[in-house]
Amino acid sequence: MNVRKCWNYAAAYEASSVHFTMANKTLIISAPGKVILHGEHAVVHGKVALAVSLNLKTYLRLQPCPDQKVQLNLPNINVHLSWKPAALQFLQSAIDVTDVLTPKAPNQEQMDQLRRFAGIPEGSTDTESLSILCFLYLYGAISTRNGQMPNMDILIWSELPIGAGLGSSAAYCVCLATALLSASGAITWPVPQEYNSTRWSEDELELINKWAFQGEKLIHGNPSGVDNAVGTWGGILRYHAGKIVPLYRVPTLRILLTNTKVPRSTKVLVAGVKDKLNKLPSIIKPVLDSIDAISCECERVLAAIASSNAIDENYSILEELIDINQHHLNVIGVGHSSLDRLCQITATYGLHSKLTGAGGGGCGLTLLRPDTSHSVVEAATQALKDFGYDCWETVIGGSGVSLHSPFSLPKDIFQILCNAKNCQ
Ligand SMILES: Nc1ncnc2c1ncn2[C@@H]1O[C@H](COP(=O)(O)OP(=O)(O)O)[C@@H](O)[C@H]1O
Ligand SMILES: C[C@@](O)(CCOP(=O)(O)O)CC(=O)O
Ligand SMILES: [Mg+2]
Known part of the structure; x- marks a missing residue:
């Protein structure tokens, strides 16, 4: 895999204690939900599924955190958390992902450590617990590579109904994977003229998809991968045992x-x-x-x-x-x-x-x-x-993971993501 290094980003990173300085830019990413036409559940057992992207999306806003913390805001489910990077230090040894290009799922011991840290009882499958564990795992696995503990302020908000079959979990994971991979320099930090389009290379999209799949494993237990594939590539897809074929006819x-x-x-x-x-x-x-x-x-x-x-x-x-x-x-x-x-x-x-x-x-x-x-x-x-x-x-078949300029967002979404207080 030839994942491009973002040299501008790396230079900015070197020059600053803030991990993703990039002139303090806000990154806004969206990923679509999906509709499965046929093949739900069977696809988990290696059968064919046909799925298509939806015009309802999940949005993520990433920006540096002014008071050097790691903040996670999930307004749909009323989760607002903030950690001092030092408190998350344990993630570096706990989630020992040596190569960000080789995504892995957490093992039982790692899950137990994350759960204990977040104060989540064993076996808990409530919405909040799954979202927080998924964030902690992806942050620990992707962002803390090279011994860093970057501060960041992440807000994720969705127009999708959550837990209703339209792939909100996959859209959540695709957005998170894209943001964390961009902030860590593993994939391109998109430049302003690339707004409102998908600008990641095929290799980068594959890496996003693979990390989103690890997140889905945390939320679903045993996902097929079809939802995160649609969230990443959009369009209408035939999915069979990990093989993704876009359908044109x-x-x-x-x-x-x-x-x-x-x-x-x-x-x-x-x-x-x-x-x-x-x-x-x-x-x-x-x-x-x-x-x-x-x-x-x-x-x-x-x-x-x-x-x-x-x-x-x-x-x-x-x-x-x-x-x-x-x-x-x-x-x-x-x-x-x-x-x-x-x-x-x-x-x-x-x-x-x-x-x-x-x-x-x-x-x-x-x-x-x-x-x-x-x-x-x-x-x-x-x-x-x-x-x-x-x-x-519905309107179906639109693009997959995308980048947005704050100022080209629909007004209501802009207001949720970028009110004057939050958006730089
Ligand atoms: N916008 C969001 N904010 C926080 N958590 C989310 C969001 N969207 C999805 N999730 C997570 O995904 C879970 C729902 O996933 P799931 O049961 O697979 O239903 P579906 O993917 O069909 O919406 C929620 O319980 C929550 O943990
Ligand atoms: C049931 C299944 O086929 C689709 C689940 O979709 P959703 O989470 O209900 O949006 C599971 C999977 O493919 O991973
Ligand atoms: Mg789901």
Whole structure:
């Protein structure tokens, strides 16, 4: 791997006790959430998944900390922490990552040390604990290389619903990995004229993706890697056993997303499927094989639609695949009555839905045909909202991890990330 050294950054670093001086620039990064069309859960067991980036994003703002501390602000979950670098000194010996180009996951002993330091009880899977442990691990593994204990002020805020199947954990990890790798000089510290675009080389994106995957392991236990791949590269991807293939022959899809608002944890659901597979392999394995076949068939049909072939018939196949997969997901134990209701409500409008992401509540997707009328979408949306669900038509397939100028952000996001007090 040829990861570029950021020489300007290194010079600034040498000349200053502040790790990422760079003329005290603020770095703003975003990573998108994702929608899994087909293959959730099966992908953890080596099957194919098709996933696409979402126009809802997580944003990270990184800046030097004026009072020489390490600060972590996570306003979505009301976490505001601050450490003196000396208090984090133990991370250097505890997380012994000798080569930042070779990402590793924490072992049990390291996890125990991090947990004890943060005062998090063993086995705790609450939102705050996972986010803090993930930060401490990535900071310790990436930022403290070369014996440094850099001060920094990090704020991460998301427009994604958290814990709802749209990949907020991966977007969180991609943003953190990108910021920490940039600040440590392992990947390019982007220069101002590169704002509003992805300016990392393919090797750098690979390194971001690999570190984000280590973070996902901490949050999910046993992730497939599909979510962090979409968060890093964006677009529509076919993911199979770590192999990422961008798909180009795909029509513009219209998708309605519904958040049932039923909370659930990906970690718990993924572990549940593994248990079922271990307990009843001859029953569950064929279901995972069938989900694999659904993803492959969906890819074929999307390519056929993109070539303008028999649109109506091919949409009928897509709808049937959605229905079958939703049944399979129920069989492997990741359904929920809130999702069944979503499928029933949309069916009354002739629309087909399935859960997306880990299931157990969270979000479902509904496929709209190119000619599904506005009035049908409105009526279905209203019926779902009447049930207390959030429902919106999405824009999918946008860019992956990106860099932003504070002043080109949408006003509301600018205000959250860069109020006058926080932004330099
Ligand atoms: N913006 C955020 N701020 C803090 N933590 C976050 C944020 N986004 C995601 N997380 C972490 O990711 C976890 C949710 O991940 P997960 O259960 O995989 O659901 P999903 O990825 O579908 O949103 C949260 O419990 C939290 O630890
Ligand atoms: C269930 C799974 O396939 C997707 C989980 O996505 P999410 O965390 O629910 O957004 C797990 C994985 O692929 O790592
Ligand atoms: Mg997740």
